[in-house]
Amino acid sequence: MDKSYRPEDIEQRIYARWEENGWFAPQGDGAPYCIMIPPPNVTGTLHMGHAFQDTIMDALTRYHRMRGHRALWQPGMDHAGIATQMVVERLLNAEGKTKHDLGREQFIERVWQWKEESGGQIAQQTRRLGASVDWSRDRFTMDEGCSAAVRKVFIDLYEEGLIYRGKRLVNWDPVLHTALSDLEVLTDDEAGHLWHFRYPLASGDGLLVVATTRPETMLGDSAVAVHPDDERYEALVGQDIVLPIVGRHIPVIADEYVDPEFGTGCVKITPAHDFNDYEIGERHGLPMYNILTDDAALNDEVPERYRGLDRFVAREKIVAEFQELGLLERIENYTVKIPRGDRSHAVVEPYLTDQWYVKIEPLAKPAIEAVESGRIRFVPENWSKTYFEWMYNIQDWCISRQLWWGHRVPAWYDGDGNVYVGEDEADVRKRHGLADSVALVQDNDVLDTWFSSALWPFSTLGWPEKTDALAEFYPGNVLVTGFDIIFFWVARMIMMGIKFMGDVPFHEVYIHGLIRDQDGQKMSKSKGNVLDPLDLIDGIDLEALVAKRTAGMMQDHLAPKIEEATRKHFPDGIDAYGCDALRMTFASLATTGRDIRFDVGRIEGYKNFCNKLWNAARYVLMNTESIDDGKIELSAADRWIRARFDRATRDMHRHIATYRLDLAAQAIYEFTWHEFCDWYLELSKPVLQSEASSPAQQRGTRRTLIDMLEAILRLLHPLMPFITEELWEPVARRADIGGDTIMLRPYPEPDDNAADDEAVADIEWVRQFILGIRQIRGEMDISPGKALPVKLLHAGESDRARAQRHALLLQHVGRVESIEILADDEQPPVAATALLGDLRLLVPMKGLIDVTAERERLDKQVEKTRAELARAHGKLGNENFVNNAPAAVVTQERERVVEFEKTLSQLTEQLQKLDELA
RNA sequence: GGGCGAUUAGCUCAGUUGGUAGAGCGCCGCAUUCACAUUGCGGAGGUCACUGGUUCGAGACCGGUAUCGCCCACCA
Numbered sequence: 002m003d004k005s006y007r008p009e010d011i012e013q014r015i016y017a018r019w020e021e022n023g024w025f026a027p028q029g030d031g032a033p034y035c036i037m038i039p040p041p042n043v044t045g046t047l048h049m050g051h052a053f054q055d056t057i058m059d060a061l062t063r064y065h066r067m068r069g070h071r072a073l074w075q076p077g078m079d080h081a082g083i084a085t086q087m088v089v090e091r092l093l094n095a096e097g098k099t100k101h102d103l104g105r106e107q108f109i110e111r112v113w114q115w116k117e118e119s120g121g122q123i124a125q126q127t128r129r130l131g132a133s134v135d136w137s138r139d140r141f142t143m144d145e146g147c148s149a150a151v152r153k154v155f156i157d158l159y160e161e162g163l164i165y166r167g168k169r170l171v172n173w174d175p176v177l178h179t180a181l182s183d184l185e186v187l188t189d190d191e192a193g194h195l196w197h198f199r200y201p202l203a204s205g206d207g208l209l210v211v212a213t214t215r216p217e218t219m220l221g222d223s224a225v226a227v228h229p230d231d232e233r234y235e236a237l238v239g240q241d242i243v244l245p246i247v248g249r250h251i252p253v254i255a256d257e258y259v260d261p262e263f264g265t266g267c268v269k270i271t272p273a274h275d276f277n278d279y280e281i282g283e284r285h286g287l288p289m290y291n292i293l294t295d296d297a298a299l300n301d302e303v304p305e306r307y308r309g310l311d312r313f314v315a316r317e318k319i320v321a322e323f324q325e326l327g328l329l330e331r332i333e334n335y336t337v338k339i340p341r342g343d344r345s346h347a348v349v350e351p352y353l354t355d356q357w358y359v360k361i362e363p364l365a366k367p368a369i370e371a372v373e374s375g376r377i378r379f380v381p382e383n384w385s386k387t388y389f390e391w392m393y394n395i396q397d398w399c400i401s402r403q404l405w406w407g408h409r410v411p412a413w414y415d416g417d418g419n420v421y422v423g424e425d426e427a428d429v430r431k432r433h434g435l436a437d438s439v440a441l442v443q444d445n446d447v448l449d450t451w452f453s454s455a456l457w458p459f460s461t462l463g464w465p466e467k468t469d470a471l472a473e474f475y476p477g478n479v480l481v482t483g484f485d486i487i488f489f490w491v492a493r494m495i496m497m498g499i500k501f502m503g504d505v506p507f508h509e510v511y512i513h514g515l516i517r518d519q520d521g522q523k524m525s526k527s528k529g530n531v532l533d534p535l536d537l538i539d540g541i542d543l544e545a546l547v548a549k550r551t552a553g554m555m556q557d558h559l560a561p562k563i564e565e566a567t568r569k570h571f572p573d574g575i576d577a578y579g580c581d582a583l584r585m586t587f588a589s590l591a592t593t594g595r596d597i598r599f600d601v602g603r604i605e606g607y608k609n610f611c612n613k614l615w616n617a618a619r620y621v622l623m624n625t626e627s628i629d630d631g632k633i634e635l636s637a638a639d640r641w642i643r644a645r646f647d648r649a650t651r652d653m654h655r656h657i658a659t660y661r662l663d664l665a666a667q668a669i670y671e672f673t674w675h676e677f678c679d680w681y682l683e684l685s686k687p688v689l690q691s692e693a694s695s696p697a698q699q700r701g702t703r704r705t706l707i708d709m710l711e712a713i714l715r716l717l718h719p720l721m722p723f724i725t726e727e728l729w730e731p732v733a734r735r736a737d738i739g740g741d742t743i744m745l746r747p748y749p750e751p752d753d754n755a756a757d758d759e760a761v762a763d764i765e766w767v768r769q770f771i772l773g774i775r776q777i778r779g780e781m782d783i784s785p786g787k788a789l790p791v792k793l794l795h796a797g798e799s800d801r802a803r804a805q806r807h808a809l810l811l812q813h814v815g816r817v818e819s820i821e822i823l824a825d826d827e828q829p830p831v832a833a834t835a836l837l838g839d840l841r842l843l844v845p846m847k848g849l850i851d852v853t854a855e856r857e858r859l860d861k862q863v864e865k866t867r868a869e870l871a872r873a874h875g876k877l878g879n880e881n882f883v884n885n886a887p888a889a890v891v892t893q894e895r896e897r898v899v900e901f902e903k904t905l906s907q908l909t910e911q912l913q914k915l916d917e918l919a
Numbered sequence: 920g921g922g923c924g925a926u927u928a929g930c931u932c933a934g935u936u937g938g939u940a941g942a943g944c945g946c947c948g949c950a951u952u953c954a955c956a957u958u959g960c961g962g963a964g965g966u967c968a969c970u971g972g973u974u975c976g977a978g979a980c981c982g983g984u985a986u987c988g989c990c991c992a993c994c995a
């Protein structure tokens with residue numbers, strides 16, 4: 002074995018072996034356990050969030066697989082309609098072409114090509130993360146099966162009246178030329194203006210002042226509204242306004258929607274370009290003037306001089322014209338909520354179009370009930386509030402998109418505009434008895450990506466076929482995802498699952514936090530603060546990192562800033578930490594919080610942990626070469642570490658069951674390093690090296706070393722799959738354990754016989770003894786190598802027995818030269834002191850000890866003890882405490898007082914000794 | 920406007936049903952023939968944001984304040 006842990010030598014080789022052997026597929030005949038991967042966007046690359054999420058899912062999957070479950074982690078990717086189409090369009094643009102040059106069919110062909118390339122890259126990245134997904138079941142939301150599921154769901158919902166087509170206002174993205182769902186529109190505060198316009202009354206008797214943030218929409222006004230109870234305008238309701246520039250006569254109407262307190266209390270109504278105005282228009286039967294084109298330029302509905310102008314150009318022109326007409330009252334600076342498309346970032350316009358909708362309320366009701374009843378549980382529980390809040394106020398879902406890449410709406414139109422829904426044209430003709438002579442044209446729209454994602458928990462398992470996989474793995478056990486897609490995805494899966502499978506798609510939803518950079522900023526390409534998980538695994542030098550972060554920027558001017566920040570944060574680039582260290586880091590970050598700051602400093606500690614484990618294994622293997630089947634005698638230390646291991650095992654089960662991988666990582670780290678390595682391995686050395694220990698004792702220790710290490714590897718495997726596999730092979734051989742791979746060995750289970758109070762108490766005493774000596778050594782600056790004579794004062798019977806029984810350990814691990822037991826009435830020498838209960842450990846000073854330093858040290862302890870004592874006295878002096886606190890707490894407090902007093906008197910006595918000397 | 924979350928050591932974070940405030944990193948000191956310097960040993964470092972309350976007892980429970988963050992929402 003190499004002296005150092007080198008992840009690059011082992012990880013890919015091991016993964017290939019796992020995969021070739023088909024070990025990721027469900028094994029054995031245990032109960033099923035299933036997790037569906039949230040399918041990553043096929044044209045993206047895996048980012049830190051994916052790696053974090055994959056770590057969690059893989060840990061859960063491996064854990065359950067080792068516990069004998071038929072574990073399925075279902076892999077796959079999402080076609081990500083808009084995002085993918087944008088990427089490919091950009092590639093085309095770089096070639097100087099547009100998608101229209103290719104035409105729909107060829108363009109889609111082109112996207113498929115790109116999908117193959119990009120998707121393969123993601124699959125490779127997934128492998129590098131150690132993900133034990135069942136590749137044999139890999140799926141894609143646009144593959145034949147998923148597409149069949151989409152068509153079936155669409156047709157069924159349509160026939161049930163839950164999908165309908167309607168002309169109404171939608172969020173229109175004028176850059177992408179498509180409708181968006183409410184969720185795809187992000188509203189932000191932006192600095193803007195509020196323009197106050199004068200609208201003259203047709204009677205010639207004055208005017209009304211209206212305010213708007215979008216002046217150009219006045220061209221589509223069809224009324225001015227006031228509040229019905231607003232006395233100022235009571236007389237005007239029913240009169241007409243002459244709409245400036247347009248010349249149209251429009252009525253003054255009364256509607257409760259108007260807030261009389263805001264502005265002038267008069268609102269211009271543009272039903273075709275504002276969601277509120279649309280509703281008012283419906284209520285009052287107002288005409289709707291659509292004044293925009295698909296590009297958000299003005300159409301032929303407006304006066305000629307405005308036709309064809311971009312909306313923002315028109316805005317300036319309108320304002321100028323009002324100014325000229327003397328109808329501009331004033332301009333106010335104003336913070337405006339600007340709706341933008343989440344992909345294009347273009348300002349979205351409310352726009353009147355024909356779209357397909359899902360009538361959502363009938364689907365939402367049982368989905369709400371599923372969470373209320375506990376059939377689905379959010380972890381942390383708090384997220385159910387977010388879910389409910391959205392579900393209670395849910396709006397119909399616009400599912401059609403005017404794109405080319407995606408599931409084409411399975412609807413056909415005849416020449417008269419009648420719509421027919423079916424599997425394909427032939428199916429439509431059959432269903433509706435349409436002769437071949439009737440020309441049919443398929444709807445041009447595709448479906449929202451999330452429509453197919455919503456079916457993921459069952460479409461991947463073969464639905465609508467009745468497959469064995471479906472019977473076995475639906476519903477899944479847990480969904481692991483981020484809170485950012487609770488609405489987009491989680492809620493919709495629940496609705497569709499209940500609707501089409503008659504059952505929830507999973508029983509638990511584990512919501513993890515979002516990975517941010519070291520400053521808490523969201524990682525994004527434009528900020529240049531993205532970390533590639535593979536760079537943390539393989540390492541990357543500074544120049545390459547800078548180049549990577551500044552390449553392909555949409556906004557070139559940001560590059561220098563990004564370069565500077567990168568050079569500051571990573572002056573030496575990024576070291577290669579290996580996958581296991583990265584995974585341990587992710588696990589340790591998996592707290593209940595919503596934001597996770599990824600600080601590269603943290604991963605280094607876990608690489609060291611890997612190295613520690615590696616070297617512990619070297620030590621164990623070196624010392625178990627001669628293991629045989631002879632008689633075995635277990636020492637207190639052997640029994641102690643076995644008991645401690647059981648404790649760690651129980652912790653792991655508990656923490657994994659509650660999705661606290663941070664606590665699980667901490668527990669196993671603490672045990673492996675600070676109990677197994679720091680103490681047990683050290684305690685094993687004297688036994689193996691001393692002539693005094695019997696062959697049976699040595700066998701007991703060798704046996705324990707190899708047994709414990711083998712078990713620790715299994716305990717660690719779900720979090721650190723590679724190093725544990727690499728080490729397990731020689732360890733298992735040495736331990737004479739069969740099996741081809743650690744990933745299919747049983748996970749350690751709690752052992753009711755493992756508790757061993759006697760051994761634990763003994764070793765605890767040994768540890769305290771040694772810690773006491775070390776403290777004297779450390780604070781006196783005595784070399785750790787120097788063996789010290791120790792005298793024991795006030796040694797009780799058990800102290801004497803333990804000192805004798807564990808003399809070997811104290812000598813070697815504590816570097817104690819000799820132990821002498823003083824009689825109680827014996828005059829102790831001037832010495833440095835450590836206390837172990839009633840027992841006083843004395844290290845005679847004779848040239849070793851600095852008197853001043855020792856006095857300072859003891860003073861510090863006295864001070865601490867006094868403070869504790871005072872606090873305890875205070876409590877016990879309080880009648881209320883004594884009367885009301887549980888008896889056990891009071892007793893404990895009394896015991897502490899006794900303890901402190903004893904300690905104090907011993908310390909005082911020792912200090913007097915020092916004074917005498919001075 | 921409504922909802923949610925955060926505030927604990929220099930930094931990043933734990934803190935289980937209220938009962939002696941913890942870890943990692945960083946910092947200071949000692950140590951290198953020993954599985955591991957990717958190490959070992961010792962140490963320093965906290966008014967638990969503030970404020971009232973409940974309680975014998977509050978980092979934890981309740982009310983309020985401040986600061987920061989997120990989500991939802993139709994005030995032109």
